[in-house]
Amino acid sequence: MEPRPPLTRRRALAGAGALAAAGALSPLAAGCSAPYDTVASDKTRLRFWHLYGGGDGVNMTAMLDAFAAGHRGIDLQATVLEWGAPYYTKLGMAGAGGRAPEIAAMHLARVPGFAPGKLLDPFDLDLLAELGVKPEDFTKEMWERGQFGGKQYAIPLDTHPMVLYYQTELCEKAGLLDGDGRLKPIESTGDFTAALRAVKKVTGGPALITETLGPDVVGPWRLFATFYAQSGGRVLSADGKRIELDDAKALKVLDYLARLGEEGLMLRRADYPGSIGQFSGGKFGFLLNGEWEVSTFKTAKMKFSMTRTPGLFGPPKTFADCHAFVLPHQEGRGGAPDRAAHTLAAWMLKHSVDWAKGGHVPAYTPVLDDPAYVKLKPQSEYRGVIDDVVLDDPAWFAGSASRMWIELGGVFSGVLTGTRSPRGAVAEARKRLRQLLDTPNPLPGAES
Template identity: 25%
Template sequence: MKKRSARRILAAAVAVGVGLALSACGSSGGAGGEVAGGDYSGPKVTINFWNGWTGGAAPVLVPRLVDKFNTEHKNIVVKDVPMEWADLAKKMPLAVKAGKGPDVAVAHGDDVATYAAQGLLLKSESIVKSLGYSADDFPEGLMKAGSYQDAQYGIPWSVTPLGLYVNKDVLKAASLDPETVPTDKASYMDALAKLKAAGVQGEWVDGYVFTGTFEFESLLWQFGGDLFDKNVSKATFNSDAGVQALTHMVDLVKQGYSPANVAQDGNINALIAGKTAFNWNGVWQTTNTAFDKLQWTATAVPQIGTEKAVWSSSTHWMFMNNKGQDKNKTAAAATFVKWMNDNSADWPQTGELPASNSVRDDPALVQKYPNLKPFLDELPYAHYETSAPGITNATATVTVAVNEALTGKKSPKEALDDAVAKANTLLKQNADTYGE
């Protein structure tokens, strides 16, 4: 997935007691006991930081953050090791078990539990406590996304909610008020009908993760459904809520509000080209330079269902359980994580929102990045990735269902039922693999 994240100035000297308790499943022999810290005052160490920011985020991550941290901390050198997210996931297990993995890394919310179940992570409750963090320091539910079997393994770093992007010139050309953006089903469908009458297909829906799956999941939650049951042992996205959500998307095609068979990224490209008015897309598009030539705005996704809800991804810091892990490096990594979270006010330049409430709630953030306001306003009702070992293989079936329904291969109900059956098989396999 496309990524972004970072923070602001609040350097606090906090005692860092780092508990190096080993993760539950198949420890690779990391060090045990407590690590005393403070603003790390031990011997000089070099810590390896693995992350997936290889593109536009890199110039923000390294010179503005990592290099600044290194300048301010004479006894810590952070070595930035960027790679593709998929490569990071492939390399991590063998590297950690061989004692050659990173000291600290960032992962998406739906990967943390998998790493924890593989024994690759150190439990971070004592780190969280010593840094002064609690669940209330981040958006509701986000801290839990970094947990596994009632233990904490991750500290939130960034969030990336979906929003509604609007080409104001297209609305004007169709004689719609560009300053009045639809907020609910009635106003949204009315706008689509008026756009259609003017010869414009107002929202292009696609059957890909970007962004069809994210739109479907937002609608699923809006209609009161969920992807899985509470224990993540059974897929539930073929509920009545799921059928309503996917039917809404399919009907956009059937009623001519969207073309059929939209290519991946075809919808955002159509918005930029002035061929459509609305696009459900992530906060990362606020950094899209192609928007510079447009009259555009972004707002919260409209409430199509019975309640407000929106999809959001997240990223989390993790402390790695390398074979023979140096406790000083882990303590230094904790200092780095706290500093990065405190200094993340300019991370929105990468298209991600800081997870830290204190940074995000500073009025200066919106003053500097006014396009972020609707995304910030959505966070109280955002839903984050499901946290469970191996979950990404099960959630991939959602995209298959969305694609099959939008391309007319199956009805919404049939597509969702078939996907749920496959997801349940995968969930059972995951339980067998990870001992759930």
């Protein structure tokens, strides 16, 4: 997930099967191929499709401008498409026709749905190595999520996990900060409940806010997925073909979240924009959300900080996805345009300190020790989470803006708002997962 206007984000989370509608929603509605612009004969055309809006869009534009300025022999043509299902449908259709752009952005957990080898082409690892990018520059788990059949189909740019934001003044009054002004360790449900109660004594109201409802709501799924992963449970099998939801572990997480609402420690009803706005208003001590809102709160000049989501049910794992670079399928891919695509990916990785300003943790690990990144506050405070992020199990219907996020987000929303029992939510989640597993991948050229 990533910084973008919340309402646009919610509108974009439509069903991935709406193939025909996607063309109408896209700036490239005239066709499924990348636009062909006139290119000077002495330059190599490089078309890059991405879905970055909001603060991410500003950062990406600045980085692309810098790349273009330093690579005069490349005619970089960047096109922004609508975030979510419209983007992925358009990209899949372009790849199926072999008329795609040279390079594109993709969420790493969405790669399995793009039938690597059919809708995506593999990267040339020798060329990447020549450009200074090697597999050992990434965490093993993140790198391998881009592999299929022994080939590399995605190069991670970042990871964007769930984090815990906290209001420093409220937490200080509640006695929750250490001598350096950082949040004291929270290592169990008991610790977290106690912290919320301490803030409630200061404010007189709920201490925690998060997204719990709204059209195409996904926050409840991301919250559940984080704590469920800490318990050691998984939703699907390693190949994404079977349900492995552990009812006991799921109920333990959902029961706890339900109790937070019942006790008045967490606000039960808040849509995405409302959760951001109300936390900005200073009445809540804590916000659980993706790290991409850091720019929002810094712009508002709030007194806040961030830390990794605490381990309430086990090790402090957290749910995430990753932005990545992919090579959409082209007939006859190769030559100077392909080299330009690899060059862009390598350059962006090496300059991802600028990308990290929006809150994302760089996937290219040499950047994590770059003094310029370490100085970014509070962005670098949670960089250690890169070793503990958990992505969706591989399935065509999983990943950012996916059917699973929307389906299960709606199911778990009822638990957070108090309109559905935890046990009923687990049963309904199983039903929805079965329906998704029985539904063929709607992207052209992909297999179910």
